[in-house]
Amino acid sequence: MSAAAESVAAREGKDEAKAPKPRLTERARADRKLGWMLCAPAVIVMLAVTAYPILYAVYLSLLRADLRFPGQREFIGLSNYGTVLSSKLWWADVLHTTVIAGVSVALELVIGMGLALLLHRVVVGRGLVRTSALIPYGIVTVVAAFAWRLAFSGSEGGFVPKALGIADPLTSTWQTYLVVIFAEVWKTTPFMALLLLAGLALVNDDLLEAAKVDGASAWQRFWRITVPLMKPAILVALLFRALDAFRIFDSVYIIGQNGTNPKIETVSVLGYNQLLNRLNLGLGSAVSVLVFIMVIAIAVLFVKGLGTSPAAGGDE
Amino acid sequence: MSGRKDVPKWVALNTVVLIAALFPVFWILMLSLKTPADVLDGRLIPSKFSFDNYTTIFEQNVFTKALINSLGIAVIATLIAIVLAAMAAYAIARLDFPGKGLILGAALAIAMFPPISIVGPLFNMWRSLNLFDTWPGLIIPYLTFALPLAIYVMSAFFREIPWELEQAAQVDGATPAVAFRKVMLPLAAPAVFTTAILVFIFCWNDFVFAVSLTSTSRAQTVPAAISQFPGASQFQSPVGSIAAAAVIVTIPIVIIVLIFQRRIVAGLTSGAVKG
Amino acid sequence: MTLKWWAYNEPSGSFTAAADRCTKASNGRYRIDFNPLGNDPDTQRQSLVRRLAAKDSSIDMMSMDVIWTAEFAEADWIKAWPKKYADQVKQGTLEGPLKTATYNGKLYAAPANSNTQLLWYRKDLVKNPPKTWNDMIDQALKLKQAGTIEIQGAQYEGTTVWFNSLIQSAGGNILAAPDKAGLEPAPTQKALQVMKRLATSKAADPSLENQKEDQNRLAFEQGDAAFQVNYPFIYPSAKAGNPKVFKQIGWTVYPRVDPDKKARPPIGGFNWGVGAYTKHPTEAFEAASCLRNEENQRGFALDGGLPPTLSKLYDDPKFVKQYPFADEIRTSLKNAAVRPETPLYADVSLAIYKTVSPPGAIGNVKAMAKTLQDRVKLALQSKGLL
Numbered sequence: 001m002s003a004a005a006e007s008v009a010a011r012e013g014k015d016e017a018k019a020p021k022p023r024l025t026e027r028a029r030a031d032r033k034l035g036w037m038l039c040a041p042a043v044i045v046m047l048a049v050t051a052y053p054i055l056y057a058v059y060l061s062l063l064r065a066d067l068r069f070p071g072q073r074e075f076i077g078l079s080n081y082g083t084v085l086s087s088k089l090w091w092a093d094v095l096h097t098t099v100i101a102g103v104s105v106a107l108e109l110v111i112g113m114g115l116a117l118l119l120h121r122v123v124v125g126r127g128l129v130r131t132s133a134l135i136p137y138g139i140v141t142v143v144a145a146f147a148w149r150l151a152f153s154g155s156e157g158g159f160v161p162k163a164l165g166i167a168d169p170l171t172s173t174w175q176t177y178l179v180v181i182f183a184e185v186w187k188t189t190p191f192m193a194l195l196l197l198a199g200l201a202l203v204n205d206d207l208l209e210a211a212k213v214d215g216a217s218a219w220q221r222f223w224r225i226t227v228p229l230m231k232p233a234i235l236v237a238l239l240f241r242a243l244d245a246f247r248i249f250d251s252v253y254i255i256g257q258n259g260t261n262p263k264i265e266t267v268s269v270l271g272y273n274q275l276l277n278r279l280n281l282g283l284g285s286a287v288s289v290l291v292f293i294m295v296i297a298i299a300v301l302f303v304k305g306l307g308t309s310p311a312a313g314g315d316e
Numbered sequence: 317m318s319g320r321k322d323v324p325k326w327v328a329l330n331t332v333v334l335i336a337a338l339f340p341v342f343w344i345l346m347l348s349l350k351t352p353a354d355v356l357d358g359r360l361i362p363s364k365f366s367f368d369n370y371t372t373i374f375e376q377n378v379f380t381k382a383l384i385n386s387l388g389i390a391v392i393a394t395l396i397a398i399v400l401a402a403m404a405a406y407a408i409a410r411l412d413f414p415g416k417g418l419i420l421g422a423a424l425a426i427a428m429f430p431p432i433s434i435v436g437p438l439f440n441m442w443r444s445l446n447l448f449d450t451w452p453g454l455i456i457p458y459l460t461f462a463l464p465l466a467i468y469v470m471s472a473f474f475r476e477i478p479w480e481l482e483q484a485a486q487v488d489g490a491t492p493a494v495a496f497r498k499v500m501l502p503l504a505a506p507a508v509f510t511t512a513i514l515v516f517i518f519c520w521n522d523f524v525f526a527v528s529l530t531s532t533s534r535a536q537t538v539p540a541a542i543s544q545f546p547g548a549s550q551f552q553s554p555v556g557s558i559a560a561a562a563v564i565v566t567i568p569i570v571i572i573v574l575i576f577q578r579r580i581v582a583g584l585t586s587g588a589v590k591g
Numbered sequence: 592m593t594l595k596w597w598a599y600n601e602p603s604g605s606f607t608a609a610a611d612r613c614t615k616a617s618n619g620r621y622r623i624d625f626n627p628l629g630n631d632p633d634t635q636r637q638s639l640v641r642r643l644a645a646k647d648s649s650i651d652m653m654s655m656d657v658i659w660t661a662e663f664a665e666a667d668w669i670k671a672w673p674k675k676y677a678d679q680v681k682q683g684t685l686e687g688p689l690k691t692a693t694y695n696g697k698l699y700a701a702p703a704n705s706n707t708q709l710l711w712y713r714k715d716l717v718k719n720p721p722k723t724w725n726d727m728i729d730q731a732l733k734l735k736q737a738g739t740i741e742i743q744g745a746q747y748e749g750t751t752v753w754f755n756s757l758i759q760s761a762g763g764n765i766l767a768a769p770d771k772a773g774l775e776p777a778p779t780q781k782a783l784q785v786m787k788r789l790a791t792s793k794a795a796d797p798s799l800e801n802q803k804e805d806q807n808r809l810a811f812e813q814g815d816a817a818f819q820v821n822y823p824f825i826y827p828s829a830k831a832g833n834p835k836v837f838k839q840i841g842w843t844v845y846p847r848v849d850p851d852k853k854a855r856p857p858i859g860g861f862n863w864g865v866g867a868y869t870k871h872p873t874e875a876f877e878a879a880s881c882l883r884n885e886e887n888q889r890g891f892a893l894d895g896g897l898p899p900t901l902s903k904l905y906d907d908p909k910f911v912k913q914y915p916f917a918d919e920i921r922t923s924l925k926n927a928a929v930r931p932e933t934p935l936y937a938d939v940s941l942a943i944y945k946t947v948s949p950p951g952a953i954g955n956v957k958a959m960a961k962t963l964q965d966r967v968k969l970a971l972q973s974k975g976l977l
Binding site for chain 2: 028036038122129140142148150163197198254291292295299
């Protein structure tokens, strides 16, 4: 998601403030109808494929539903939730997910900001730098995950263990964490950089020039002018990336579950294992619903708590 | 402006970015060019170069079929997404109607949805509807998650288009149809095109749905197929094949990014950064 | 009509050859279409169970790892074999493999190939092959070079295999009944004690906790170990990979836990099952039966190195020539320790290998035995996230 959110919605706000109370002319009525009709197909598809399944997931989570025992379906209320919430594995995975998400996003913010500054100001080889910065974005996540895994894996021909003279990193939990984080950061920093770049592009150059003339150093200009002006963009970028990072699946599946030793599992992978390997739809749905709730909680935290407004933006 | 004297600094920075961004790609390329016997030798650069891994993956049907599936599904999903999103984006950018904000908000919410939360129900639903392991079975979720992205990018672009040109053309005597075709379409084309690229990349990339809702070469896409590559024997790992497949799947993306980097950046920053 | 057969792609091509043979043998009534599954059992299972849960009618015959029988049967994903074909299959088949294909007294699959582990050792380093685990550890500790024992210890099915054989060799059982935990204290503790002693001694490979069959093979083949407990695939591999070491390879049956109790070696392998939603059950049974007949099993054995399930093939001179340990395999299969037959096998196995691996961390054997029993009980109730 991009700063498109900000600019479009911000302009909505402006429009609606300007337009007079609707007199609902013929034209306006026709416009309305047309508007709804044009939006309808997209909205229907989006809602049907998300709203219905999530409700179905809630329903399934209240049953004992295991596809390996087709005859034994029964309503068991919140029992599945009890099992999940009292399971050490669940909380371990929540921890794993939070750590990976937190560290990745923090790193992406810092490196992404640097990259955004570079993309903004670069004078020489702009096209080249942009292209190379975009390649991690375009690469299939699974491919990237494999590249990182195969580089670090001692048992699969990785060159890093040999080059650094260390034992197989993928057999140690904390080292596998690192590899997963590297892979995630590498893959999504460009996206973060672009989100920040949109905000950067709206920082008024004149302000910066004036400050420079007044003797402010680059560091001061950055922290006192650029960052505060970018705050809404930064918060939006953080929100999107945090939500994204929390849902992490691909890299963890490929790197952390490489079969030799499943060392790292995040909540999404846990849900997947319950649903599609153990075919325990009841438990798996309970996990899915809990993940959904947590994602919403994070979003609410950002929007209400930090004042992130996906609808506001660097436009004001 | 940061003058010419700073060129070495920029070159240095650019080089850092280049290396950081491209090193993993370089590594996987090198890995894929190793002979099958050397694949586990832990060297960065192969001691002997060979294309064996590439011939292997194409000998087995699995990869070829996966490529076809990926391509077909991504193209179809992209086309449908573009059409639906264009309609909605046009409405949002040009027309005034209540619920606009709500729709955008809902789209945003859906983009943030954890796919794992609907994978279970979808699997169960597809089971009964016979959509498991089929193209439509993947196209539908892809559509759903690509639409928010498409709507946002396109509506941002459409807002920039001077629609008055259409009326001006009509005033000059063109029929609405001609005005639309000769004036609007060319103006809207970049938006549609860029959105198509972003959506395609999204579909090409997906792993969660592919690995949950498919299981055979009937509909399995490349990311899922790579993660399940057979090795040389029951106990051996298919590193060489994975590397070769990874390279093949990366090439089109690299080409697309190379050619369209300007558009992609513009799209992802909703036009804030144009060139 | 076409019958679709789903199995992993045996590298030597013996499976596709079998498919062709049986197509011809049908005299035009059907054609067997071979469809490859992934190479490791977990991937194969993932692929199959989802489609069977989706009532896929395109699965006519499938290859099933021996541990899936109970699960698939209980979930109604495979058909029980009608008497006519079941009798055909049972004739001449070894006990161990037959047991793995049976559930609730009915035959649910046709044993096609089997596998078991032998104790391999270096004849130049070991004069008298040990009979028990403790003997082996003692001998290894005395060796000046290559004093290591290769065995699988990672957190995966292979370690459950090890534990299962140990506890059955000690006279106990993981399950007392398909829905009741066994794991009586005495045999459980004995089994854990063996694992612990090996893992914490100098005779253990330093990577034990991450090793699977292939890592063991590699280490032994490179001459780094004096003993190896593994499947016969290591033999042709060593022949091609390290002729010097190959010349020194000796073998004997699986080590005992108690000197006076026969060892219960592991049993693996594949059975052919018939999908429950197939549109042509009669032909599918006929085809599956053909796909594991004497001629085809000979092909699997000679070309693919897969031990047969028909007893008489173990006397076949060609087989014995390539696999001089044929008799040891047959004996092992007769005494094999079949893994727990419960539809919840996957969960039970997970509970076990997540507890006993890494074996170096077993700690207090009594406490660990109790923990193990508790976890298996939970797994049997289909409770708990795994």
